Amino acid sequence: MIENEPSVSSAGLAGFVHEWPASRVVFGPGVISVAASEAARYGSRIAVIHDPTAQSAADRVTADAGGGVCARIGEVVQHVPVHAVGKAVATVRDARAEVLMCIGGGSATGLAKGVARDLELPLVAVPTTYAGSEMTSIWGLTEGGRKTTGRAATVRPRTVVYDPELTLDLPTAISVTSGINAIAHCVEALYAHGSSPLTRLAAAEGIRSMARALPSILERPRDVGARGFALRGAWLSGWSLEVSTTGLHHKLCHILGGLLDLPHSPLHTVLLPYTVAHIAPATVAETRTVLESLGITGPVTDAGGLIWDHHRLLGAPTSLAGIGMREADVDPAIAEASAILADRALPPRPAGPSDLRDLIRAAFNGDRPAAC
Ligand SMILES: NC(=O)c1ccc[n+]([C@@H]2O[C@H](COP(=O)([O-])OP(=O)(O)OC[C@H]3O[C@@H](n4cnc5c(N)ncnc54)[C@H](O)[C@@H]3O)[C@@H](O)[C@H]2O)c1
Structure with a gap:
């Protein structure tokens, strides 16, 4: 049974706390062209973590960065297994990366967040699905059939580059x-x-x-x-x-x-x-x-x-x-x-x-x- 809609006076009593998260958003067709320079705002050695379907976007960033891409990880698994994060952390640390970039859906973003959380590196996200993880400070890790999630400001991407052209083949x-x-x-x-x-x-x-x-x-x-x-x-x-x-x-x-x-x-x-x-x-x-x-x-x-x-x-x-x-x-x-x-x-x-x-x-x- 549906109750009546709240009146203006009772709705007006509802309190809230609004905290404004700081992230820079660059949006528009073709903006993959600025992804490398956006990453360079945070460091000169870039580690790129990308979905296998984002190979050409990762190639584009690698070319635009002119030698700045020091590591590439092109394998991601859904639900961010703990062992995959451990492997990626080792690769990124060995490459002495100063900034991370992820290109792909929520799985690529999730893996990059796992690395950002461990190494406290800034992250630039280039999403290619509509998952929304790129705007959040929420991380998730899976081990033994249980997913653990949490919030940490360090994993929230500093810049998000939204290029609709990257989603044409989704x-x-x-x-x-x-x-x-x-x-x-x-x-x-x-x-x-x-x-x-x-x-x-x-x-x-x-x-x-x-x-x-x-x-x-x-x-x-x-x-x-x-x-x-x-x-x-x-x-x-x-x-x-x-x-x-x-x-x-x-x-x-x-x-x-x-x-x-x-x-x-x-x-x-x-x-x-x-x-x-x-x-x-x-x-x-x-x-x-x-x-x-x-x-x-x-x-x-x-x-x-x-x-x-x-x-x-x-x-x-x-x-x-x-x-x-x-x-x-x-x-x-x-x-x-x-x-x-x-x-x-x-x-x-x-x-x-x-x-x-x-x-x-x-x-x-x-x-x-x-x-x-
Ligand atoms: N932390 C958060 O705030 C948050 C929010 C939403 C989702 N998530 C996490 O994200 C994951 C799911 O993300 P998802 O739904 O984007 O799935 P996904 O990243 O696994 O991508 C789904 C499929 O689409 C393919 N794909 C991605 N982009 C493509 C493109 N442009 N063209 C062709 N194929 C493409 C991938 O290869 C994959 O096969 C889950 O682990 C979920 O928990 C986290």
């Missing part, structure tokens, strides 16, 4: 799930306890940008304008994630991702309609903003189902079974999520063991979330 299926991953950051920033008015504006605009971009990318994957809009949404989503706190949605993604090694952005994509359906009764105004920003017309009571419909239109995965979870994984996943989350009373709407069981079971099956 496959459409990954573009959609990565874009929905960005939308999920914005949705949680809207809900987050203590979100500032500015965070809410950025988060809503991030959803709008991505929602406008994705259908165009499906029609014309190499349209630089559409790619630019998506990357703009990714920037706003990463910023929103950085200045807010995460809730049920992200925590469930981390638990299931760590336990079952499910792919990051498809997992966010599948879970979002279900976590929205759970939280909507406690966040009527924010959920209305989510629907409006997505361009969806319909009642807040059916928000989860409407978002699920929207994902189907985009050809996105809609069930955990469809992204690699097995029937035998369902009960252990419910047990793990309940053990970690059931006593946490996460705002804005706590999820007890029966909520978590219903949510994970429905997401496994891919049932359209029920209206509340």
Whole structure:
């Protein structure tokens, strides 16, 4: 049952703390041409960590740096295994690098953050997906099936170079799930306890940008304008994630991702309609903003189902079974999520063991979330 929307006077009582993170953003088609000089602002010996698909961008930076690139690491693994960070730290230390650059998706950024954290080196990020990690001080490491995350200002990239031309070959299926991953950051920033008015504006605009971009990318994957809009949404989503706190949605993604090694952005994509359906009764105004920003017309009571419909239109995965979870994984996943989350009373709407069981079971099956 949906409660009434808060009145102006009660909404006006909401307090917040807004801390402005310092990062320099260079945005536009072709700006890979300034990536080397951006890195040179922080040091003359550059170590480049790049996704295998970003080979030519790394070659371009190496040529532009005129001998300044002292190490290149072209192998990255999802979820940042601890052993991969140890290996990369040794390479970067031996090369006596003064600045790090990462070119790639969240996996390349994550590996570079792991190195930046250990060696306390400045980082310049050149993202090629919509993950948003490049704007945050959040690091994550995986060991023995458990993902550990934390925040440290030292890992937040000093400069972020957003060049839509680097994303033209991002496959459409990954573009959609990565874009929905960005939308999920914005949705949680809207809900987050203590979100500032500015965070809410950025988060809503991030959803709008991505929602406008994705259908165009499906029609014309190499349209630089559409790619630019998506990357703009990714920037706003990463910023929103950085200045807010995460809730049920992200925590469930981390638990299931760590336990079952499910792919990051498809997992966010599948879970979002279900976590929205759970939280909507406690966040009527924010959920209305989510629907409006997505361009969806319909009642807040059916928000989860409407978002699920929207994902189907985009050809996105809609069930955990469809992204690699097995029937035998369902009960252990419910047990793990309940053990970690059931006593946490996460705002804005706590999820007890029966909520978590219903949510994970429905997401496994891919049932359209029920209206509340
Ligand atoms: N710390 C944070 O704030 C934060 C935020 C979001 C995500 N993450 C982390 O990021 C990781 C996921 O990042 P992701 O979703 O970007 O996945 P990813 O970096 O693993 O990339 C997904 C796939 O896309 C390919 N790819 C990347 N860019 C491409 C391009 N331009 N063209 C063609 N192919 C390309 C990669 O080779 C890979 O196969 C996870 O480990 C997640 O935890 C961290």
